[in-house]
Amino acid sequence: MPNKLNNNGPEAIDIRCANDQKISCNSCQLNSICLPISLHVDEINHLDEIVQRSKPLQKGSYLYRTNETFRSIFAVRSGSVKAISVSDNGDEQVTGFYLPGEVVGLDGIANNIYTNSVIALETASVCEIPFHRMTELSARLPSLQHHFFRLMSQEITQDQRIITLLSKSNADQRIAAFLLSISARNRRRKLSATAFCLPMSRTDIGNFLGLTIETVSRVFSRLQKQGVLNVNRKDIDIVQIDTLRRISTGTT
Amino acid sequence: MPNKLNNNGPEAIDIRCANDQKISCNSCQLNSICLPISLHVDEINHLDEIVQRSKPLQKGSYLYRTNETFRSIFAVRSGSVKAISVSDNGDEQVTGFYLPGEVVGLDGIANNIYTNSVIALETASVCEIPFHRMTELSARLPSLQHHFFRLMSQEITQDQRIITLLSKSNADQRIAAFLLSISARNRRRKLSATAFCLPMSRTDIGNFLGLTIETVSRVFSRLQKQGVLNVNRKDIDIVQIDTLRRISTGTT
DNA sequence: CGATTGTTTGAGGCCAGTCAAAGTTAGTGG
DNA sequence: CCACTAACTTTGACTGGCCTCAAACAATCG
Numbered sequence: 001m002p003n004k005l006n007n008n009g010p011e012a013i014d015i016r017c018a019n020d021q022k023i024s025c026n027s028c029q030l031n032s033i034c035l036p037i038s039l040h041v042d043e044i045n046h047l048d049e050i051v052q053r054s055k056p057l058q059k060g061s062y063l064y065r066t067n068e069t070f071r072s073i074f075a076v077r078s079g080s081v082k083a084i085s086v087s088d089n090g091d092e093q094v095t096g097f098y099l100p101g102e103v104v105g106l107d108g109i110a111n112n113i114y115t116n117s118v119i120a121l122e123t124a125s126v127c128e129i130p131f132h133r134m135t136e137l138s139a140r141l142p143s144l145q146h147h148f149f150r151l152m153s154q155e156i157t158q159d160q161r162i163i164t165l166l167s168k169s170n171a172d173q174r175i176a177a178f179l180l181s182i183s184a185r186n187r188r189r190k191l192s193a194t195a196f197c198l199p200m201s202r203t204d205i206g207n208f209l210g211l212t213i214e215t216v217s218r219v220f221s222r223l224q225k226q227g228v229l230n231v232n233r234k235d236i237d238i239v240q241i242d243t244l245r246r247i248s249t250g251t252t
Numbered sequence: 253m254p255n256k257l258n259n260n261g262p263e264a265i266d267i268r269c270a271n272d273q274k275i276s277c278n279s280c281q282l283n284s285i286c287l288p289i290s291l292h293v294d295e296i297n298h299l300d301e302i303v304q305r306s307k308p309l310q311k312g313s314y315l316y317r318t319n320e321t322f323r324s325i326f327a328v329r330s331g332s333v334k335a336i337s338v339s340d341n342g343d344e345q346v347t348g349f350y351l352p353g354e355v356v357g358l359d360g361i362a363n364n365i366y367t368n369s370v371i372a373l374e375t376a377s378v379c380e381i382p383f384h385r386m387t388e389l390s391a392r393l394p395s396l397q398h399h400f401f402r403l404m405s406q407e408i409t410q411d412q413r414i415i416t417l418l419s420k421s422n423a424d425q426r427i428a429a430f431l432l433s434i435s436a437r438n439r440r441r442k443l444s445a446t447a448f449c450l451p452m453s454r455t456d457i458g459n460f461l462g463l464t465i466e467t468v469s470r471v472f473s474r475l476q477k478q479g480v481l482n483v484n485r486k487d488i489d490i491v492q493i494d495t496l497r498r499i500s501t502g503t504t
Numbered sequence: 505c506g507a508t509t510g511t512t513t514g515a516g517g518c519c520a521g522t523c524a525a526a527g528t529t530a531g532t533g534g
Numbered sequence: 535c536c537a538c539t540a541a542c543t544t545t546g547a548c549t550g551g552c553c554t555c556a557a558a559c560a561a562t563c564g
Contacts (some may be wrong), residue, residue, distance in 0.1 A: 079269070085412055091500045093416040107412065109405035135398060139391045146387060152404040153361035159411035160337055160359065160367070164345040166418035167462035171552070202511065212421035212553060217512055233511080233561085249341045423520065454543065467520060469544055485529080485543080505564105512559070521550080526544070534536090 024048045025127075033101030033188060034075045034127075035147065043141050050137060052128040053077070057120040058217045062103070065117045070108030076100050079124025080199040082208075083107075083116040094208040096158070097121070097200060099185050106155050122197040166210050169250070174209040175219045176248035179229075183238060193237040223247075276300045282368040285353030286327045286379075287399065287462060295393050302389065304380040305329070315356070315370040315378060322360030324380045326354050331376025334460075335359075335368040346460040349373070349452060351437050358407050362450070373451040418462050421502070427471045428500035429462040431481075435490060446490040475499075 024040060025031050025048045035044065052072075057063060063074060066086055076098050084092045088183070095116055098104050108114040109131065121183055138145035165177055187193040198205070206216045223229045228244055230237035238244060277283050277300045278293060287296065304324075308331070309315060312348055317325060318338055330348050335356055336344045347368055350356050360366040360384065376427060390397035439445040450457070458468045475481040480496055482489035 074320060085416060087416055087420070087501075089503065091420065093412075095412045095415055106405055107409050110409050111402050119355050135394065135401070139397060142387065142391060145391060145397070149361050149387070149400070149404070152401070152408065153358055155408050156404065156411060157359050157362050159408060159415060160345075160347045163347055163411060163418060164337060164339055164416050166415060167345055167459075168339070168343060207419075213511075213552085214513085215552060218552095220511075225343050230301055249339075252339065464521060465543075466522085466545085470520090473544075508561100508563085510561075512557105514556085514558100515554105516556105517544105517552105517554075519550105519552090521546105523548080524546085526543105526545080528541100530539100530541080532537100532539080534538100 010048055016145040018071050025051060025179050028077075030075075030077065030189070034103065039141075039143050039147065043144065043202075046141065047129075047134075047144065050130060050133040052130070054126065054128060056123050057081075057123040059120050059122050061120050063118040063120065063126060064108075064114050066115060067113050070105070070112050070114055070129050070131065073103055073105035073108075073134070074126040074128055077104050077125040077127050080121045081118050081124055081126075082200060082204055084207075085116045092207065094204055096162075096169075096206075097182075097208070099182075102185075103151055103155075106152050108237055119202070131183070158200060169248075171209075171211055171215050171219050172222075173250055174211060175205075175216065175223070176244050178209060179236065179238065180207065180244060180248055182236075194241060196236055198234045198236055266313070277303060280329075282327075282329070282353040282441070286355065291393075291395050291399065295396065298389060298393065299381075299386075299396065301384060302385040303327075304382070305493070306378065306380060308375050308377040309333075309372040309373050311372050313372050315372065316360075316366050317369045318367060319365050322357070322364050322383065324382050325357035325360075325386070326370075326378040326380055327355050327356055329377040329379050332373045333370050333376055333378075334373055334452060334456055335370050337368045338457075344459065346456055348414075349434075349456075351434075352441060354437075355403055355407075358404050373456070416485055421500075423461075423463055423467050423471050424474075425500050425502055426463060427457075427468065427475070428496050430457065430461055431488065431490065432493075432496060432500055434488075446493060448488055450486045450488055 023146070025035060025044050028034070031044070035047070049232075063081060079098055080100070081095050081098050081104060083096045083098065084094050086092050096104075104116075104118050105114065107116050133147065134144075138148060160211075165174055169177065182196065182198065183193045186196050200208075202213045202216050206213045209216070211219075220229065220231045223244075224231050226243075228238070228240045228247070230239060265487075277287060277296050280286070283296070287299070291299070315333060330352055332352070332421060333350050333356060335348045335350065336347050337347050338344050348356075350370075356368075356370050357366065359368050384395075386400065390400060417426055422430065432450065434450065435445045438448050454459075454465045454468050457463075458465045461468070470480065472483045475496075476483050478495075480490070480492045480499070
């Protein structure tokens with residue numbers, strides 16, 4: 001039952017694909033992002049057999065929760081999700097946003113339980129990849145094994161970029177870098193790199209970037225006043241992307 | 253040629269082992285940290301054959317540098333190292349400290365070049381594990397493959413803990429959490445969890461925690477005045493570890 | 505329509521950064 | 535052995551950027 005979704009363009013196609021059992025990794029528009037270029041067609045077919053496509057997640061619903069037993073990793077197929085980790089004293093930290101083609105759940109491997117919870121920011125669909133079947137297949141397909149090592153390494157380098165951001169950058173630089181990250185990931189998905197709709201709230205952005213929502217809002221207003229951005233609620237239009245780059249690197 | 257090293261206890265033993273070609277992963281005191289418990293003795297022997305043990309790194313020397321071609325991951329055998337990442341605008345971020353039994357180099361897998369540089373904080377020795385040989389072996393030894401997935405997942409969850417720390421905690425909490433982290437890792441190595449010598453400078457600590465050296469120094473002084481710590485240059489003696497835990501969680 | 509949630513804007517305070525200087529340690533060479 | 539230097543650490547006074555508190559505004563939904 002295809003339900004109405006608040007998405008724009010390619011997302012709609014993805015949702016239809018997710019509900020179509022005949023769809024495969026081979027025909028997926030996202031496979032250049034999600035899968036290694038080095039996998040051959042027949043290797044992808046093997047992978048395809050173990051991938052499970054489930055019905056869309058509604059906004060706000062959990063893909064998995066902290067401390068649940070780890071069984072699968074998930075590739076976002078449409079929509080978007082956030083990962084949050086809850087610390088001892090109870091407050092939440094958004095550790096990442098995941099857009100179509102990106103993979104979540106890698107945190108669960110370490111101790112066989114997920115350390116994060118993952119929540120849909122909007123209606124989203126995912127491809128579920130049972131971990132034990134993936135590892136079995138990896139032993140037979142060296143390029144698949146290598147791909148998953150690379151995926152995990154990418155998550156590490158990405159997290160370390162965020163560490164640097166939080167450790168060294170002021171509010172303007174964090175927001176600029178954040179917008180540029182979304183922009184670049186949209187470009188990779190053949191979407192506009194300058195005009196897009198943020199799927200997450202100001203609260204999520206602030207939480208992720210270690211800022212209060214007031215500060216996030218103030219920086220957006222300031223950048224708009226400076227003519228760098230046009231902001232209308234969640235719609236972002238990057239007017240001067242080079243200026244944004246200079247801001248993000250602190251090059252005044 | 254065994255050279256004089258400024259280390260205390262177990263380190264000295266490790267160094268001698270590193271120079272002794274007869275030493276193996278099976279006899280290594282650190283294998284409970286470095287290797288998976290699930291590996292059988294004969295499996296460890298296979299791994300042992302591909303591990304290369306090189307002569308100690310001198311303090312301040314590089315294990316590898318940013319943008320060098322990725323070939324190997326490394327297990328710290330004695331001493332300690334720091335990983336730093338250099339951002340576009342040139343300044344450095346310490347992304348982690350690695351103590352004996354811990355593994356560095358996982359950042360290099362993603363793009364076949366190291367994104368970080370790794371530098372010895374003191375005289376240190378490492379076990380080099382050529383990545384392509386490790387992956388070959390992993391395809392034949394499922395528990396080894398699983399172990400490396402776990403290692404990488406641990407690095408991810410560790411980095412995400414640091415993200416939370418930088419995003420949510422004040423200076424006191426950061427220092428407390430940092431000391432507790434070192435303490436726990438010492439305990440795992442059967443060393444004192446309350447009395448130890450920090451291998452890194454105040455500058456490194458501040459860089460890692462997103463604080464200035466002045467703030468680091470002030471927090472140390474304050475904690476000492478409060479009777480929580482005894483600090484003498486790099487020697488730390490945790491007097492009230494429960495108080496330190498309460499500080500780290502923000503439980504006033 | 506009211507209620508709720510999310511966003512924007514303003515005023516004031518505080519924590520950590522900046523600047524500055526003194527104290528301490530380690531290393532070097534005479 | 536000591537004088538000297540360089541590097542590191544500590545402490546103080548001051549500043550500023552972001553947080554806190556508060557209130558108005560906007561959007562969404564039943």
